[in-house]
Amino acid sequence: MSEITAEQVAHLAYLARIDLSPLEITSLTHDLGQIVDSIAKVSEVATADTPATSHPMPLTNVFREDVVVPSLTVEQALSGAPDRAGDKFRVPAILDEE
Amino acid sequence: MTYLTKLSAAALSELLVSKQVSAVEATHAHLDHITAVDTDLHAFLHVAGDAALATAAEIDARRAAGEVLNPLAGVPIAIKDVLATQDMPTTAGSKILEGWVPPYDATVVSRLRAAGLIPLGKTNMDEFAMGSSTEHSAYGVTRNPWDRDRIPGGSGGGSAAAVASFQAPLALGSDTGGSIRQPAAVTGSVGVKPTYGGVSRYGAIALASSLDQVGPVSRSVYDAALLHDVIGGHDPLDSTSLTDSWPSMAAAAQAGLKDGALKGVRVGVIKELSGDGFQAGVTQRFTETLALLVAAGAEITELSAPNFEYAVAAYYLILPAEASSNLARFDSVRFGIRVNPDSGSLTSEHVMSATREAGFGPEVKRRIILGTYALSAGYYDAYYGSAQKVRTLIQRDFAAAFSQVDVLVSPSAPTTAFKFGEKLADPMAMYLNDVTTIPANLAGVPGMSIPMGLAPEDGLPVGLQIMAPAKADARLYTVGAAIEQLLEARWGHTMLSQAPALTPTEMFASEEGAV
Numbered sequence: 361m362s363e364i365t366a367e368q369v370a371h372l373a374y375l376a377r378i379d380l381s382p383l384e385i386t387s388l389t390h391d392l393g394q395i396v397d398s399i400a401k402v403s404e405v406a407t408a409d410t411p412a413t414s415h416p417m418p419l420t421n422v423f424r425e426d427v428v429v430p431s432l433t434v435e436q437a438l439s440g441a442p443d444r445a446g447d448k449f450r451v452p453a454i455l456d457e458e
Numbered sequence: 459m460t461y462l463t464k465l466s467a468a469a470l471s472e473l474l475v476s477k478q479v480s481a482v483e484a485t486h487a488h489l490d491h492i493t494a495v496d497t498d499l500h501a502f503l504h505v506a507g508d509a510a511l512a513t514a515a516e517i518d519a520r521r522a523a524g525e526v527l528n529p530l531a532g533v534p535i536a537i538k539d540v541l542a543t544q545d546m547p548t549t550a551g552s553k554i555l556e557g558w559v560p561p562y563d564a565t566v567v568s569r570l571r572a573a574g575l576i577p578l579g580k581t582n583m584d585e586f587a588m589g590s591s592t593e594h595s596a597y598g599v600t601r602n603p604w605d606r607d608r609i610p611g612g613s614g615g616g617s618a619a620a621v622a623s624f625q626a627p628l629a630l631g632s633d634t635g636g637s638i639r640q641p642a643a644v645t646g647s648v649g650v651k652p653t654y655g656g657v658s659r660y661g662a663i664a665l666a667s668s669l670d671q672v673g674p675v676s677r678s679v680y681d682a683a684l685l686h687d688v689i690g691g692h693d694p695l696d697s698t699s700l701t702d703s704w705p706s707m708a709a710a711a712q713a714g715l716k717d718g719a720l721k722g723v724r725v726g727v728i729k730e731l732s733g734d735g736f737q738a739g740v741t742q743r744f745t746e747t748l749a750l751l752v753a754a755g756a757e758i759t760e761l762s763a764p765n766f767e768y769a770v771a772a773y774y775l776i777l778p779a780e781a782s783s784n785l786a787r788f789d790s791v792r793f794g795i796r797v798n799p800d801s802g803s804l805t806s807e808h809v810m811s812a813t814r815e816a817g818f819g820p821e822v823k824r825r826i827i828l829g830t831y832a833l834s835a836g837y838y839d840a841y842y843g844s845a846q847k848v849r850t851l852i853q854r855d856f857a858a859a860f861s862q863v864d865v866l867v868s869p870s871a872p873t874t875a876f877k878f879g880e881k882l883a884d885p886m887a888m889y890l891n892d893v894t895t896i897p898a899n900l901a902g903v904p905g906m907s908i909p910m911g912l913a914p915e916d917g918l919p920v921g922l923q924i925m926a927p928a929k930a931d932a933r934l935y936t937v938g939a940a941i942e943q944l945l946e947a948r949w950g951h952t953m954l955s956q957a958p959a960l961t962p963t964e965m966f967a968s969e970e971g972a973v
Contacts, residue, residue, distance in 0.1 A: 361788065362621065364831075364839065365837070368831075369827060372827045372830045372831055373827060374811075375834070376528050376653045376782060376814075377786075377789075377807065377811045377814055377828060377831050378811060378814040378815055378818065378823055378826065378827075379592050379799065379811040379812050379814070379815035379827045380823070381815075384820075384823070388823065388824060388827055391753070391824055391885055392824075392827065393886060394830060394881055395774065395796050395828060395886060395889075396831070398771065398774075398886050398889075399770075399771040399772075399774050399775055399841070399845075400506050400771075400840075402673070402768055402771045402772050402773050402775060402839055402841070402844040402847075402848050403766060403791055403841075403844045404587075404768070404847050405765060405768055405847075405848060405851060406552065406843070406844035406845075406848055407552060407847070410847040410850055410851060411846075411847070411850055412843060412846035412847050412848055413849040413850040413853060414668060414849075415902075416654040416669075416853070416900065416901055416903075417653075417654055417655055417669060417700070417904025417928065418900070419655075419697075419698060421697075424694070427459035427633040428872070431542075432561055432562065436562075437561065437787070437792075439559070440558050440559070440560070440792065440793035441563070441791065441792055441793065442793070442794070442795060442796035443796065444791060449525075449791050449792060450695035451791050452534075452687050452804045452806045452808075453803070453805050453806065454805065454808045455805070455807050456803050456805050456807075457803065
C-alpha cells in the first residue's frame with residue numbers, strides 16, 4: 361500500500377506550482393493513493409536486466425544548418441501574452457520583498 | 459442539400475471535381491446541419507462559418523479557372539481543438555487557454571489548407587486530451603449521437619461526434635492512449651492512430667510527447683486514407699517526424715476492396731485483450747467478425763502478449779510524468795490567462811500558482827500531481843524507471859506477435875458508450891477503459907478502429923481495433939477496408955446510416971468568435 365499523505369500532496373502541488381484548496385488536497389490524497397496502488401505493479405515485471413525504453417521509435421538528434429529561417433514577428437509572439445511592456449513580456453516580480 | 463452531408467468525403471470529392479456541386483454548397487450544407495443539431499450535441503467549441511464560406515468560394519474560383527486541385531479540395535473538415543489554428547481560438551478544452559488564438563498553424567492544418575479542405579471549426583475534447591469521455595472539457599460535454607445521455611468517447615469526443623452526426627465528413631484527432639480509436643468505437647465511426655512520427659505534431663499542444671500522434675477521423679476507411687495522405691509525411695519542424703517515404707494510403711485502402719484481399723492474411727488475436735471485463739455484446743460481435751475473416755480466407759492465430767497486463771499501469775506513470783513537464787509552459791506569461799492570488803505578494807511564482815489553480819480542471823491537476831510524484835527523487839526508479847522497462851517488454855510482445863502474424867485485432871474498447879457520470883468519480887475505472895488502445899501508443903505501432911456492429915444488449919456501436927507493425931500503416935488500410943466491406947455487405951448498409959435521426963433545435967451553434 362502506498363502511503364500518500366496530505367502533506368506530500370501539498371508539497372507536490374507546490375513543486376508543480378498549483379495552489380490547491382484544502383478540499384482539493386483531501387480528494388487528491390485519496391485519488392493518488394488509489395491510483396498509485398494500482399500502477400505500482402509495474403515493479404513486478406521490471407527486472408534489473410530489462411533495459412528502459414523512453415521512446416517508441418529509435419531516434420537520433422536532428423540537426424539543421426544554422427541559418428535564419430522565417431519565424432514569428434515580435435507582434436505575433438506577444439499576441440497571446442496576458443501582459444506586455446512595449447516589445448517585451450511583462451511579468452510579475454521575480455523576487456519576494458518579504 | 460441535406461444529402462450532401464450524408465456523403466462520404468470520397469463521394470463529395472467526385473461531385474466537386476466534376477463541378478456538379480460547389481464547395482460553397484457543400485460548406486453551406488454542413489454549416490446548416492451544425493446549426494440544426496450542434497446546440498444539443500456540442501461537438502464544436504467554435505464554428506468559423508464566414509471563414510469557411512470564404513475559403514470555399516476561393517476553391518470554387520480556382521477550380522472554375524481550370525486549376526487542378528487536390529481531390530479533397532472543397533471538402534469540409536472539423537479540427538480537434540488541440541491543434542493550433544491561426545484564425546480560430548485554440549484551447550485544448552482548457553480554461554487556461556480560453557480565447558487564445560495562436561500566431562501559427564499546426565503543420566497538419568497548413569497541409570489541409572494547402573490541399574484546399576475547408577476548416578469548419580474546432581471540436582470539443584477532454585482538457586489537454588486527458589480523458590476517455592469528453593466529460594473533462596472545461597466547456598461542457600459532447601453528447602453521443604447514438605444516445606444523448608452517453609459519452610462520445612474521449613479525448614476526441616467532439617471530432618468523433620461531429621463525423622458520426624454528419625456535421626463533417628472528416629475530422630482531425632490526436633491519440634495518446636486511444637483518443638482517436640475509442641471515440642470512433644463508441645460512435646460507430648472510423649479513426650486511425652498512425653505510426654508514431656508518421657504525421658507531424660508541430661502545433662499539436664503536447665500531452666505526452668513520446669505517445670502523442672495526430673490522425674484522421676472519418677466515416678469510412680477509404681476517407682481516412684485520403685486524409686492520411688494529405689497530412690502524413692516528414693515535417694522538418696517536428697524533430698520526431700519520420701523521414702521515411704510513405705506509400706499512398708488511399709491506394710492501400712482500394713487494394714483491400716479487391717476480391718480475395720483477406721485470403722492468406724495472418725490475423726493474430728491477443729488473448730489478453732478479450733474475456734473478463736469485456737461487455738458480452740462486444741465479445742459477441744468480435745467473435746462473429748473473426749468468423750467472417752475466416753470465411754474470407756484469413757488465418758486466425760491466438761497469441762499471448764503477457765506484458766499487456768501492465769500497459770495501463772506503465773501508461774499512467776509515463777503519461778503524467780511527461781504531461782507534468784509539458785504543461786509547465788502554462789506559466790501565465792506567454793499565452794493563456796493570468797490570475798492574481800487573493801492574498802500574499804504578487805510574485806511570478808504566486809501568480810503562476812494562482813493561474814494554474816484557476817485554469818486547470820480536476821483531471822489535469824490530478825495527472826500533473828501524479829506525474830510530479832512519479833518523477834520525484836526517491837520514487838523515480840520504482841515508478842517512472844519501471845514503467846519504461848515495461849515499455850520495453852510491451853514492445854517485445856509486439857515484436858514476437860508480428861513475427862507470426864500480419865495484423866493484430868481486438869475490440870477497440872471493452873464496452874459500448876457508457877452514461878455520463880458513470881466513471882467520473884473513479885479515476886482508475888476511467889483509466890482502465892483504455893486497456894485495449896494503450897499498448898499501441900507505448901510501442902508506437904499504428905492502430906485503427908472500425909465499426910463491427912451494434913451490441914445486442916444496448917443497440918450501441920462496437921469497434922474493431924486493427925494493429926500493424928510500425929510503419930506498416932498501409933497494411934492497416936488494406937485490411938481495414940477489406941473487413942469494412944465484408945461487414946457492410948453482411949449488414950446491407952453502413953453503420954452510421956443506422957444512427958438515430960437527430961432533431962434540429964431552434965438555437966444556434968456557437969458563432970464565430972465565441973468559444
